[in-house]
Structures are given as C-alpha cells and as structure tokens.
Amino acid sequence: MKDCQWICKLVEHGLVRPSFVPPRDIRQLRDLTRYRTETVRDRAREVNRLTMFLEDTGIKLSSVVTDITGRSARAMLDALVAGERDPQVLASLALGSLQGKTPLLTRALTGDFNGHHAFMVASMLRAIDEADDRISRLSEEIDRQLQPLRQQVDLLITIPGISLPLAQVLIAEIGVDMNRFATAGHLASWAGVCPGNKESAVKRLSGRTRHGGTWLKTALFIAGASAAHSKTTYLGAQFRRLVPHRGAKRATLAVGHSILVAAWHILHDLVPYRDLGPDYFTNRLRKERQTRRLIAQLAALGMDVTITSREQTA
Incomplete structure (x- = not known):
C-alpha cells in the first residue's frame, strides 16, 4: 500500500489529529501583528x-x-x-x-x-x-x-520578559484555547522550541530544535533575552545556569521555552504567573548534596576546603 493510501485510511478512521487552524478572529489578529x-x-x-x-x-x-x-x-x-x-x-x-x-x-x-x-x-x-x-x-x-481577550493579555504580561506587544503576538500565534494542545509539551513541540532527540545506538547526536513557526520563535527569543537580564526571577537564574555550557543563544531559547510552557498554563487555567524564585535551582537540592557538590568543584581546582557550620561557631 502506498503511503498516501495508508494516510487516507488513517484519516477515514479518525486516527490523524487535525492541524491547528485558529479561528477567524485569531487569524485576523495574526495578520495585524505580523504586519x-x-x-x-x-x-x-x-x-x-x-x-x-x-x-x-x-x-x-x-x-x-x-x-x-x-x-x-x-x-x-x-x-x-x-x-x-x-x-x-x-x-x-x-x-x-x-x-x-x-x-x-x-x-x-x-x-x-x-x-x-x-x-x-x-x-x-x-x-x-x-x-x-x-x-x-x-x-x-x-x-x-483584543478587548474581549483583555484578561488573557493582562495575565500573560505577568510573565517576566513579556511586554504588551509580545503578549499580543503570543495570542495571535497560539490563540487562547489551550484545549487544542493536550499538554504544554505538545504546544512547545508544535512551536519548535523543544530540544532535539536524535539518537543512534544509545548515543545522542544532536539536540537542535526544529524550525517551527518563525514568528512565534522570534517572539519567544526576544522574551527570553529580556527575561535573562533579571536577577530576581527563576527565568534569569535558568539563563545563568545554562549559558556557561550551552551558550547564550541556546540558553535564551531555553528560557523562551519555559515562557511558552508558562503561557500554556496561564491561558489554560486563567491564573497569573507564579515565579519559582532565583534560588530554585539551589534549593531543589538537599543542603548536604549541594555542599558536597561545591566542595568537589573546589577540590577539582586544587583547593583543600574545611567547612564549619555557623551554628557551631555561634
């Protein structure tokens, strides 16, 4: 059986998910934001x-x-x-x-x-x-x-790095009905901001993202670059954590990916953005584990470290 015949059979039985086609008002808004x-x-x-x-x-x-x-x-x-x-x-x-x-x-x-x-x-x-x-x-x-969608716009602006024009672009590109995307991961994959997963013989070959939507990815990159300058947010901490070994561009796109995931939850649940804090990546590890990691890094630099708790010296 030819591939086209097989695809037709799948479509007839409802086994192929339809492409995302936004409603007319969102398409008209998309024309305006892109222009x-x-x-x-x-x-x-x-x-x-x-x-x-x-x-x-x-x-x-x-x-x-x-x-x-x-x-x-x-x-x-x-x-x-x-x-x-x-x-x-x-x-x-x-x-x-x-x-x-x-x-x-x-x-x-x-x-x-x-x-x-x-x-x-x-x-x-x-x-x-x-x-x-x-x-x-x-x-x-x-x-x-966007007057009928003013609530969604105001909620998206609560995300660090998202300005009013960027919030308008997000709504124009993905709409406000998040039921079209099963999860935030589905939306990120559709937008082309998920890391690549190319492997061969249990060896990872590439983590490059696919092309995705140029308009949406550009807006997310701009938002990620803006959020990366923050010193008091989770997104800024994420950028500083990734940039040493991933580079500025990949780290910025990773922040944009996090912004898109947050946007899905905000539009799905109609709740404001809740920041995890700049110390999230430090506090998610246990204190002892974090201490051992820092001591190991200093030891790798050829230093002998003696740790004394503040409670013992008080």
Missing part, C-alpha cells in the same frame, strides 16, 4: 540606513546620541535639512541631558553636508515617520480586536 512586526523591521532598516548615510557625510551624530530619531536628534536633522550648517547652532538644539554634551555634539555635527544629502535625509525621515504612523494605527487596531 506590525514587519513594519518595525522596516523602520529599523531605515534608521540604520540613515545612520550610515550621515556618517558618509561626516556627521557622527550616532556616536553621541543614543537614539538618532529622538527629539534632540530629530530637531538637529530637521535643521540640517532646512539649510542650517553651523555646528554650534545645531548643537544648541539639544534638550535635557544632551545639553551637557554641547562640545561633543559640535564636533559630531561638523561635516560635508550639502543639498543632495538634505534631500536623501528628508526622504529617510519621511519613511521613518510613515512607519511610525503605520505602527501606531496597527497597534490601535490590535488593541481594539
């Missing part, structure tokens, strides 16, 4: 293009200003486009803390800026403004469509 993500990327490309073009003219504004599209930098660029070329006059447009960097700004704004450069910079700034307007309109429409 917003692409627009954000387009905006970032325009900002990078503007930065490189300014450096070609000798304007090193990005070396002094953190955000080249901020209020101060934008005022200086608008003045350049309008025809102002005096670096001191341009530097005087700084606002806030940048006012203390006037000498640096004066040097950074000294360059060979002509009419051609003004036309190009004006075009790039206009493209950035159009992207900002498009992002704003898309965000408003996403908020409007």
Whole structure:
C-alpha cells in the first residue's frame, strides 16, 4: 500500500489529529501583528540606513546620541535639512541631558553636508515617520480586536520578559484555547522550541530544535533575552545556569521555552504567573548534596576546603 493510501485510511478512521487552524478572529489578529512586526523591521532598516548615510557625510551624530530619531536628534536633522550648517547652532538644539554634551555634539555635527544629502535625509525621515504612523494605527487596531481577550493579555504580561506587544503576538500565534494542545509539551513541540532527540545506538547526536513557526520563535527569543537580564526571577537564574555550557543563544531559547510552557498554563487555567524564585535551582537540592557538590568543584581546582557550620561557631 502506498503511503498516501495508508494516510487516507488513517484519516477515514479518525486516527490523524487535525492541524491547528485558529479561528477567524485569531487569524485576523495574526495578520495585524505580523504586519506590525514587519513594519518595525522596516523602520529599523531605515534608521540604520540613515545612520550610515550621515556618517558618509561626516556627521557622527550616532556616536553621541543614543537614539538618532529622538527629539534632540530629530530637531538637529530637521535643521540640517532646512539649510542650517553651523555646528554650534545645531548643537544648541539639544534638550535635557544632551545639553551637557554641547562640545561633543559640535564636533559630531561638523561635516560635508550639502543639498543632495538634505534631500536623501528628508526622504529617510519621511519613511521613518510613515512607519511610525503605520505602527501606531496597527497597534490601535490590535488593541481594539483584543478587548474581549483583555484578561488573557493582562495575565500573560505577568510573565517576566513579556511586554504588551509580545503578549499580543503570543495570542495571535497560539490563540487562547489551550484545549487544542493536550499538554504544554505538545504546544512547545508544535512551536519548535523543544530540544532535539536524535539518537543512534544509545548515543545522542544532536539536540537542535526544529524550525517551527518563525514568528512565534522570534517572539519567544526576544522574551527570553529580556527575561535573562533579571536577577530576581527563576527565568534569569535558568539563563545563568545554562549559558556557561550551552551558550547564550541556546540558553535564551531555553528560557523562551519555559515562557511558552508558562503561557500554556496561564491561558489554560486563567491564573497569573507564579515565579519559582532565583534560588530554585539551589534549593531543589538537599543542603548536604549541594555542599558536597561545591566542595568537589573546589577540590577539582586544587583547593583543600574545611567547612564549619555557623551554628557551631555561634
């Protein structure tokens, strides 16, 4: 029997689970979030293009200003486009803390800026403004469509590393009906964030994840990178525990996997996130076992250690 015939027989008897097809409202929300993500990327490309073009003219504004599209930098660029070329006059447009960097700004704004450069910079700034307007309109429409699911969005935000846009992306990609996935492991496997399980002759060959959904994996990676910076959460402790022997990228994706598992439980039970604490990996071992492990590590470094309990010295 051919494979296609065998698959048809299985489908006829209900032995093949259907693919995950979200309802119409979630599919429409997915279109909005994906388009917003692409627009954000387009905006970032325009900002990078503007930065490189300014450096070609000798304007090193990005070396002094953190955000080249901020209020101060934008005022200086608008003045350049309008025809102002005096670096001191341009530097005087700084606002806030940048006012203390006037000498640096004066040097950074000294360059060979002509009419051609003004036309190009004006075009790039206009493209950035159009992207900002498009992002704003898309965000408003996403908020409007998510009003019936406001409870789920608020619960997802309780996860460290999950911001409002990322919570919106999660709902758009996986929906809110977690009965479509038998367990959190099924959801993680469908998303492609589970470790690989390639073995041969009881020898593990690869632990790479499969491709999965690009949009969801990217959002989870961003959330994992954000949660990894935390010093007081379980997710931050997980990252610091894995990064020495797995590397930053794999450790970040592992944190994203934990975030997705937490999201499944939150959406399934409608409960807020409960953090296990930064000392979870230490406290889950018995005190004696943890002590022996630390002593063995010091002994491997060639050190003799004598342990004295605080209770005995008191």
